[in-house]
Amino acid sequence: HALQLACAGGGSLAGTLVTADPQIARQFIADAARTHGRIQILNEESAKESTGHGSPLPQLVHGGPGRAGGGEELGGLRAVKHYMQRTAVQGSPTMLAAISKQWVRGAKVEEDRIHPFRKYFEELQPGDSLLTPRRTMTEADIVNFACLSGDHFYAHMDKIAAAESIFGERVVHGYFVLSAAAGLFVDAGVGPVIANYGLENLRFIEPVKPGDTIQVRLTCKRKTLKKQRSAEEKPTGVVEWAVEVFNQHQTPVALYSILTLVARQHGDFVD
Numbered sequence: 001h002a003l004q005l006a007c008a009g010g011g012s013l014a015g016t017l018v019t020a021d022p023q024i025a026r027q028f029i030a031d032a033a034r035t036h037g038r039i040q041i042l043n044e045e046s047a048k049e050s051t052g053h054g055s056p057l058p059q060l061v062h063g064g065p066g067r068a069g070g071g072e073e074l075g076g077l078r079a080v081k082h083y084m085q086r087t088a089v090q091g092s093p094t095m096l097a098a099i100s101k102q103w104v105r106g107a108k109v110e111e112d113r114i115h116p117f118r119k120y121f122e123e124l125q126p127g128d129s130l131l132t133p134r135r136t137m138t139e140a141d142i143v144n145f146a147c148l149s150g151d152h153f154y155a156h157m158d159k160i161a162a163a164e165s166i167f168g169e170r171v172v173h174g175y176f177v178l179s180a181a182a183g184l185f186v187d188a189g190v191g192p193v194i195a196n197y198g199l200e201n202l203r204f205i206e207p208v209k210p211g212d213t214i215q216v217r218l219t220c221k222r223k224t225l226k227k228q229r230s231a232e233e234k235p236t237g238v239v240e241w242a243v244e245v246f247n248q249h250q251t252p253v254a255l256y257s258i259l260t261l262v263a264r265q266h267g268d269f270v271d
Helices: 002-006 024-035 079-083 091-100 139-149 159-163 174-185
Strands: 012-020 036-042 059-064 070-073 128-130 193-204 212-223 238-247 252-263
Touching: 002 024, 059 139, 091 212, 139 174, 174 193, 174 212, 174 238, 174 252, 193 238
Parallel strands: 012 036
Antiparallel strands: 059 070, 128 212, 193 252, 212 238, 238 252
């Protein structure tokens, strides 16, 4: 009966269900979502923070018939995009990279004698790239990494069990592949690169087996300036690097992005 009342008149922009029963909440949402733009589930855990019918947040997207309409909460910058023109751009990877100032896979890369980690933020350009030397992975690498990390998963350490797995034999730890890749592309000396800021969108594409040889392509993908908040703060920016690890057959085995904090040559702080 409560559900029928809630859906009367074609629904509404926002509604609230007060219940401590997850099953009732699930049933209500399944039936009422079609007529409501936003539904808050209120219980004793969230009651203290409740502002009534939930808080409008800029990242919420909602729609529905009748008064629910179809749209977004107009509390953030994303709503501004409704007043902007959206245009799709088609072209070659190299052309798209030049237009967007963001390197895309397949676009032309630039290599020179200066290691990318030796360049300051201002000097780096999307497309600056490094092709590393090669490294052959061994069974000793697998054993040493297992002992160091404590990861003795059967696919790495048990020959008999690994032979019956989808891999057909022992494989190298994925995280060792990442570590070995870093060992190939990192410039060890003191330079503009200050810190590893994070890793994103990691995918292991193909297994690496003992005897396989890996090589890495490191490419500057995107630069983001960090605002200097004080005269004492070191001026920096964040650089996103596209990393492709491939084997002796030129088959990608791992794809991901790393973020580094890179020093700038000149600050922009204004008191």
